[in-house]
Amino acid sequence: MRIMNSLFLKAIILAASAVFFATGVCAAELPDQRGTGFDVIVIGSGMGGLSAAAHLATNKLKVLVLEQHDKVGGCTTSFTRDDFTFDASLHEMAGGGPGKNNRGLYKLLEITGVGKKIELIELPHFYRSIFPGMDITMPNNWPEFKKVLKQKWPEEAEGVEKFHKLSSDLMQEMLSLKDMFRYSGLKKFFTKVMVPLRQPTLFKWKDKTFQDLMDDCFKNEDIKAVVSQLWIYYGAPVPEQSALISMAATDAYLGDGIWHIKGTSQALSDAYSERIKELGGVIKTNTRVIKIMLKDGAATGIMTEKGDIFTARYIVANTDPYQLTHKLIGKEHLPSDYLKNLEKLKPANSLFGVYLGLNIDLKKLGYNDTEIFYNTSSDSMDVYDKMMKGVIENGTVAITLYSNYNDPVYAPPGKSVVVLNTYSSINVWPEYQSKAYYEMKEQNENRLIALASKVIPELANPANVEVKEGFTPHTIKRYTMNEGGIVYGFYLSPDQWEKVPNNTPISNVFIASNWTQAWHGVGSSQINGWRAARLVMDIEGIE
Numbered sequence: 056m057r058i059m060n061s062l063f064l065k066a067i068i069l070a071a072s073a074v075f076f077a078t079g080v081c082a083a084e085l086p087d088q089r090g091t092g093f094d095v096i097v098i099g100s101g102m103g104g105l106s107a108a109a110h111l112a113t114n115k116l117k118v119l120v121l122e123q124h125d126k127v128g129g130c131t132t133s134f135t136r137d138d139f140t141f142d143a144s145l146h147e148m149a150g151g152g153p154g155k156n157n158r159g160l161y162k163l164l165e166i167t168g169v170g171k172k173i174e175l176i177e178l179p180h181f182y183r184s185i186f187p188g189m190d191i192t193m194p195n196n197w198p199e200f201k202k203v204l205k206q207k208w209p210e211e212a213e214g215v216e217k218f219h220k221l222s223s224d225l226m227q228e229m230l231s232l233k234d235m236f237r238y239s240g241l242k243k244f245f246t247k248v249m250v251p252l253r254q255p256t257l258f259k260w261k262d263k264t265f266q267d268l269m270d271d272c273f274k275n276e277d278i279k280a281v282v283s284q285l286w287i288y289y290g291a292p293v294p295e296q297s298a299l300i301s302m303a304a305t306d307a308y309l310g311d312g313i314w315h316i317k318g319t320s321q322a323l324s325d326a327y328s329e330r331i332k333e334l335g336g337v338i339k340t341n342t343r344v345i346k347i348m349l350k351d352g353a354a355t356g357i358m359t360e361k362g363d364i365f366t367a368r369y370i371v372a373n374t375d376p377y378q379l380t381h382k383l384i385g386k387e388h389l390p391s392d393y394l395k396n397l398e399k400l401k402p403a404n405s406l407f408g409v410y411l412g413l414n415i416d417l418k419k420l421g422y423n424d425t426e427i428f429y430n431t432s433s434d435s436m437d438v439y440d441k442m443m444k445g446v447i448e449n450g451t452v453a454i455t456l457y458s459n460y461n462d463p464v465y466a467p468p469g470k471s472v473v474v475l476n477t478y479s480s481i482n483v484w485p486e487y488q489s490k491a492y493y494e495m496k497e498q499n500e501n502r503l504i505a506l507a508s509k510v511i512p513e514l515a516n517p518a519n520v521e522v523k524e525g526f527t528p529h530t531i532k533r534y535t536m537n538e539g540g541i542v543y544g545f546y547l548s549p550d551q552w553e554k555v556p557n558n559t560p561i562s563n564v565f566i567a568s569n570w571t572q573a574w575h576g577v578g579s580s581q582i583n584g585w586r587a588a589r590l591v592m593d594i595e596g597i598e
């Protein structure tokens with residue numbers, strides 16, 4: 056009976072594969088059953104890894120997640136110092152929540168059941184933007200966002216509507232293409248050929264920059280600076296940033312809401328972990344993978360730093376593509392075209408920041424904001440250049456007031472948590488953990504605090520600061536293993552907006568991280584995880 060069942064199952068899988076092949080959905084071959092291990096090994100438990108594992112486990116595949124750190128989450132972790140809990144990264148998550156458009160991330164959270172395990176907090180504002188001579192708070196939804204812009208710049212009303220329409224149209228068009236990564240052969244060819252007709256906004260704007268978009272919509276330089284403020288979330292400065300990412304992300308935030316996770320982003324990572332285990336998956340922390348084992352050009356499993364070997368039929372890497380290709384797989388096993396293309400792509404920036412636990416109540420002192428951007432100039436090229444060179448005082452600082460998130464987890468009553476962030480490059484930092492490194496870290500923490508205290512002067516008084524802890528590109532590298540401590544994957548200029556696909560030249564190895572096609576961010580990385588899982592499921596014949 057068992058043999059009959061397994062033959063029947065195999066027949067179904069083969070038939071399904073044939074159908075998929077015929078329709079052009081996923082032409083990759085079903086890998087051999089190797090070893091007695093897991094169906095899928097996921098290397099890394101950042102958002103991409105956890106999401107991939109949850110989707111695969113939901114579809115009854117046996118998954119093993121291996122994480123080098125002692126907790127799951129990658130960037131989406133938290134830590135506690137004295138009275139204060141700090142979110143390592145997340146300020147604002149796009150992608151939807153209860154009562155909003157259910158078209159992206161939130162839908163995926165519902166599919167895996169992770170959505171039921173978390174509580175999402177909708178943030179009251181999008182951002183407060185401060186430029187020389189201007190201070191404006193932008194609301195968290197399209198109608199209010201447009202109202203504020205039109206009140207301040209009535210002569211730009213038409214451009215405001217145009218920006219909204221273009222952003223929303225683009226998002227709809229991208230959603231209509233959301234399965235294209237699964238296609239191959241004729242189906243892929245025809246879908247691409249039809250893009251100019253079916254996705255005209257995408258086609259028109261794919262080679263253009265955020266600056267082109269601003270110039271097309273607006274005349275006034277101030278409104279351009281305010282609307283393009285979120286360049287600071289996506290890496291490249293406005294004149295070099297792909298118009299597509301800015302349009303899609305703005306529509307995702309203003310259409311689907313701006314979210315935080317109650318209990319910090321660690322609660323989201325832990326919810327994934329719990330769900331994966333409920334579904335029969337295994338998660339091992341403190342386990343660094345050093346090698347993907349190959350036989351006859353396909354992966355058979357992995358080896359850990361301690362020399363343990365686990366076998367699986369598929370590998371999903373939640374790593375950067377450099378570690379994956381250079382270290383885990385080995386360049387000699389990959390086609391030179393793939394490697395050359397990778398070398399050609401420019402990576403984005405890293406970040407430097409300071410976590411602050413304060414013994415004062417900022418809300419009581421009149422600070423009601425959640426996210427403030429203090430810009431020393433509206434020339435984003437110049438600001439970017441300064442930040443990357445380490446000239447902190449001439450850059451932009453993002454000031455996140457976590458204790459205003461209506462979540463008691465961050466600080467006890469009467470105290471506050473604030474985190475400061477600015478762009479950085481690992482190249483300006485001395486050798487990790489050297490004396491010079493610690494000296495520069497201390498100096499830069501104080502310089503960043505001085506910049507932020509132009510908005511919140513209380514930050515400059517050491518008597519108000521109970522906890523002060525900095526992070527540098529080296530810190531991010533240590534906790535994510537991303538090359539250069541890069542958190543946004545590839546630099547999002549128009550020529551790089553497609554990043555790298557979730558599949559690799561090794562037919563049973565996939566990537567799900569910041570570096571792949573659904574872009575970066577807490578929400579997008581989960582979509583990347585789903586995409587990698589989807590490719591595995593296509594090969595398995597799972598609908």
Ligand SMILES: Cc1cc2nc3c(=O)[nH]c(=O)nc-3n(C[C@H](O)[C@H](O)[C@H](O)COP(=O)(O)OP(=O)(O)OC[C@H]3O[C@@H](n4cnc5c(N)ncnc54)[C@H](O)[C@@H]3O)c2cc1C
Binds near residue numbers: 130148344378408542
């Ligand atoms: C300070 C900061 C602020 C941010 N703010 C926001 C924000 O407000 N909104 C937003 O949407 N995004 C934000 N981001 C970006 C967002 O956090 C990331 O884009 C996203 O979380 C990255 O997910 P990922 O799947 O690429 O994995 P990562 O978070 O990069 O995690 C990769 C995981 O893989 C593990 N790993 C790597 N190699 C191995 C190996 N060989 N063996 C075992 N384990 C391995 C690492 O330990 C890590 O856990 C921020 C990031 C930072 C750093």
